[in-house]
Amino acid sequence: MPKNVIEIKHPLIQHKLTIMRDRSTASGKFRTLLKEISLLMGYEATRDLPMTLKNIETPLAEMNAPTLAGKKLCIFSILRAGDGLLNGLLELVPSARVGHIGIYRDPQSLEAVEYFFKGPQQLSDRLSLVVDPMLATGHSAIAAISHIKSKGARDIRFICLLAAPEGLQALHEVHPDVTVYTAAIESGLNEKGYILPGIGDAGDRIFGTSR
Structure with missing residues (x-):
C-alpha cells in the first residue's frame, strides 16, 4: 500500500459511513451524511x-493572532458525484475557490473520458483538493489530477469516501506526490470495476437516479 494514504478512522465518520452503506438509506439521508463526513474529513x-x-484587538487587549496565509485554496469536484463532498468542504472553507472537472468512465474500457473543465487561475500558488466519493480503478482521479497539473497546480490532495487498493496503487504510480485521504480502504473491485463492499454507485445514490 502506498505510504501517502491517510485512512481516517474517526468513530463519527465510521458510524455515518455504515448508515450510508445500507441499501435502505434514502437519497436525502445519504446526501446529508456525505456532507457531514466531508466536513469532518476536511479537518484532516x-x-x-x-x-x-x-x-487584532479583542474586547480586552491587543494581540498577534493566527490566521491563514497565502492564496485561498481550491476545491476541484469531479462531476457529478464529487459535488456531494464539495458541499461539506465549502461549509468548512467558505472562501475556497471551486473548480469542476467533468469525467465519466467508459463502461467497456473503464477508462476516463473528460468532457468539461472550469477552474480558477494561479493554481501554482494554491492548495488544490480534488474530491470524488469513489477511488475505484483510479482512472478518473488520475485524469483529473493530470489536467490540473497541466494548469500549474503543484500542491494537490485527493479526498474520497472509499478507496480500492487497485485505485490507490494506480494513482500512486502516476502521481506519487499526491496524498489520498479516505474514510475506508475497501477489499477490491468486482468485474465491472465497482468497489466492494462499497456503497453502490455514489452518483445514483446522491441524486436518486438509477441505472
Whole structure:
C-alpha cells in the first residue's frame, strides 16, 4: 500500500459511513451524511495549512493572532458525484475557490473520458483538493489530477469516501506526490470495476437516479 494514504478512522465518520452503506438509506439521508463526513474529513486534509500572525484587538487587549496565509485554496469536484463532498468542504472553507472537472468512465474500457473543465487561475500558488466519493480503478482521479497539473497546480490532495487498493496503487504510480485521504480502504473491485463492499454507485445514490 502506498505510504501517502491517510485512512481516517474517526468513530463519527465510521458510524455515518455504515448508515450510508445500507441499501435502505434514502437519497436525502445519504446526501446529508456525505456532507457531514466531508466536513469532518476536511479537518484532516487541511490540518497543515500555512499560517501567519495578524494584529487584532479583542474586547480586552491587543494581540498577534493566527490566521491563514497565502492564496485561498481550491476545491476541484469531479462531476457529478464529487459535488456531494464539495458541499461539506465549502461549509468548512467558505472562501475556497471551486473548480469542476467533468469525467465519466467508459463502461467497456473503464477508462476516463473528460468532457468539461472550469477552474480558477494561479493554481501554482494554491492548495488544490480534488474530491470524488469513489477511488475505484483510479482512472478518473488520475485524469483529473493530470489536467490540473497541466494548469500549474503543484500542491494537490485527493479526498474520497472509499478507496480500492487497485485505485490507490494506480494513482500512486502516476502521481506519487499526491496524498489520498479516505474514510475506508475497501477489499477490491468486482468485474465491472465497482468497489466492494462499497456503497453502490455514489452518483445514483446522491441524486436518486438509477441505472
